[in-house]
Amino acid sequence: MGDVPVDGRAGIDAVLVECLIRTQFPQWGDLLVSPVPADGWDNRTYRLGADMSVRLPTAAAYAPAVAKESVWLPRLAPMLPVAIPTVLAVGAPDYGYAFSWSVRDWLPGDTADRAAIGDMTEFAADVAEFICALQRCDIGGAPLAGAHSFYRGSHPAQYDEQTRRCLQVLAERVEVRRATEVWESALAAEWTGTPVWFHGDIAAGNLLVAEGKLTAVIDFGTCGIGDPACDLVLAWTMLSADSRATFRRVLAHDDDTWTRARGWALWKALLTLIEAPDHDHEITSLRIIDEVLTDDL
Incomplete structure (x- = not known):
């Protein structure tokens, strides 16, 4: 386990995301991690390379969404007229970060x-x-x-x-x-x-x-x-x-x-x-x- 301290939104940063990716998904470990221009409150989002994003819940109340989206987004997507996120991988807690998190495709726009x-x-x-x-x-x-x-x-x-x-x-x-x-x-x-x-x-x-x-x-x-x-x-x-x-x-x-x-x-x-x-x-x-x-x- 890592030792990066995490305290809500303040503890989630690009360094943490880089550590999580390198440890759990080394195939993407060399990709650049960068903040997105418009971020949310329930989750922090970082760009991973050119074609992916990393999404991390900021509190326990938002954490159940990771599993829910992983199950249901693939089932809903074929029935919808525009694109919705594709979950590519689900990461585990580590480096002081307490929740599951996900890697998704990057949707342009x-x-x-x-x-x-x-x-x-x-x-x-x-x-x-x-x-x-x-x-x-x-x-x-x-x-x-x-x-x-x-x-x-x-x-x-x-x-x-x-x-x-x-x-x-x-x-x-x-x-x-x-x-x-x-x-x-x-x-x-x-x-x-x-x-x-x-x-x-x-x-x-x-x-x-x-x-x-x-x-x-x-x-x-x-x-x-x-x-x-x-x-x-x-x-x-x-x-x-x-x-x-x-x-x-x-x-x-x-x-x-x-x-x-x-x-x-x-x-x-x-x-x-x-x-x-x-x-x-x-x-x-x-x-x-x-x-x-x-x-x-």
Whole structure:
């Protein structure tokens, strides 16, 4: 065993990744390890050579995703209209790092940016078609929504206490009366459907584009089967006006599902606003909240 100390995100760096690769996958030991420009929070990602990446969970709560993705991504990939990650190898804890980790193929493209997408309506339709295809995938033996998905795929009522606490803290920054109405309508919207596959985090950072077109969807760490509402939040986080209408038309869910989805979007935006690490995140959260509160569905 190695002796590189690891303390959450701060302990994961290129040196650790180089040690893990050389020890466990020596066939790739000579490849350059480099940080990616846009990294996530649940996992740290490093580029490995030109064609691969290394993904390491940052905490115990995110670690179960490694095994889940290794099992399910190969089964889902043939049924989906754009690329998703291919897991090439799974590594073991070592050098003071406590979790399993994975080596994947490197998917080309840039994270989705409204400024770089020429036709947002076409983009919205492409993402909606991906979600529809995912929802048609066989659910036999698939993981039911729960702690592993941070309750995506469950009812947003799982976060009722947290949402109401956020509204108290943000009483002077958001329109609490309207936000409470939106949240309570989400709580009242029941889900009685058959479980379907959900991604769990359909967000700009997990959608890759090239020349303005959707080319891949990444980060299935919160995937599972359950209520599809959690996958519809892009309607408010990235889309607006015509593109949102197209997104809704292609997906064709009932009003209650969209009402729960709006609740999911509100919960996350409120929480992010409280925890916003910088001004850009703050501005983004306020914009999303405004989109949510002004949309009457």
